[in-house]
Amino acid sequence: MIVSQCAPDCSKSRIRLDEDSARSPTSTSQASYGLAVADIVIIEDEPRIREAVCRSLIELGHTVRSSGDGLGGLRMVMDEAPEVVILDLGLPDVEGGEILKMLRAVTEVPVIVATARDDDAEVVATLDAGADDYVVKPYSAAQLDARIRAVLRRSASSGEPAPVIAVGGLRIDTDRHEASLDDQPLELSRKEFELLAYLADNAGTVVTKRQLLADIWGQPYGGADKTVDVHLSWLRRKLGETAAEPRMLRTIRGVGVKLVDPGT
Numbered sequence: 001m002i003v004s005q006c007a008p009d010c011s012k013s014r015i016r017l018d019e020d021s022a023r024s025p026t027s028t029s030q031a032s033y034g035l036a037v038a039d040i041v042i043i044e045d046e047p048r049i050r051e052a053v054c055r056s057l058i059e060l061g062h063t064v065r066s067s068g069d070g071l072g073g074l075r076m077v078m079d080e081a082p083e084v085v086i087l088d089l090g091l092p093d094v095e096g097g098e099i100l101k102m103l104r105a106v107t108e109v110p111v112i113v114a115t116a117r118d119d120d121a122e123v124v125a126t127l128d129a130g131a132d133d134y135v136v137k138p139y140s141a142a143q144l145d146a147r148i149r150a151v152l153r154r155s156a157s158s159g160e161p162a163p164v165i166a167v168g169g170l171r172i173d174t175d176r177h178e179a180s181l182d183d184q185p186l187e188l189s190r191k192e193f194e195l196l197a198y199l200a201d202n203a204g205t206v207v208t209k210r211q212l213l214a215d216i217w218g219q220p221y222g223g224a225d226k227t228v229d230v231h232l233s234w235l236r237r238k239l240g241e242t243a244a245e246p247r248m249l250r251t252i253r254g255v256g257v258k259l260v261d262p263g264t
Contacts (some may be wrong), residue, residue, distance in 0.1 A: 021171045039083045044067075049157070057148075070093050070099040077109065083110070100113070101129060101130070103130070157163055163175040165197060170248065186238055191216065191231060195232075203261065204260055237247060
């Protein structure tokens with residue numbers, strides 16, 4: 001595993017970003033390309049390119065950390081919670097496309113794939129797999145910075161989930177961490193609240209146990225289905241229903257569970 005925190009000392013001669021050895025700008029500033037700066041993780045196995053991208057983005061005002069392999073980068077994203085990930089596809093330990101899938105199982109952080117691969121089918125497949133942007137090497141620091149700002153704008157405009165989620169008589173205030181049903185408060189544990197809020201935010205949509213294990217329990221590779229079953233049972237009891245006579249929590253056998261408005 002190769003992991004580093006990029007040093008902010010850029011006093012040495014500029015390091016080239018691409019295989020054609022084009023120099024990065026010698027006079028760049030945060031104001032040159034916009035004011036948005038970000039906390040970034042770079043996952044790139046080629047040391048020269050990794051260092052060049054790292055230094056160029058630091059010069060533009062970003063905070064940058066980097067990893068030379070996929071699993072190290074995945075751990076870094078989980079530990080550091082960056083605002084943007086820049087991901088190469090040709091990694092030495094795990095294919096970048098697989099790292100993208102692992103990231104998407106646990107986080108919605110914007111991912112820009114930066115790679116030498118320019119095949120249309122691969123570009124489309126990578127974007128469909130959850131990448132937010134795709135840039136082909138060689139690229140300039142200005143272009144990469146513009147793409148970072150673009151994904152940050154899209155991420156900001158998408159907004160956070162509504163602080164109050166309503167499904168029928170169910171009200172969930174995610175800011176206050178309070179829930180009520182027909183104006184009666186629900187006493188929920190932290191996991192029960194997270195589970196109910198997740199299902200309510202996806203009301204009417206069948207959610208698999210694997211999704212719940214990944215998003216609520218942080219187990220993207222699966223875990224004990226019994227954990228989900230037990231918490232669903234507790235939720236049903238507090239919602240005043242049973243698996244035999246469900247009102248809001250409907251189990252779709254062999255698929256998953258969904259929360260519905262019983263009045264519809």
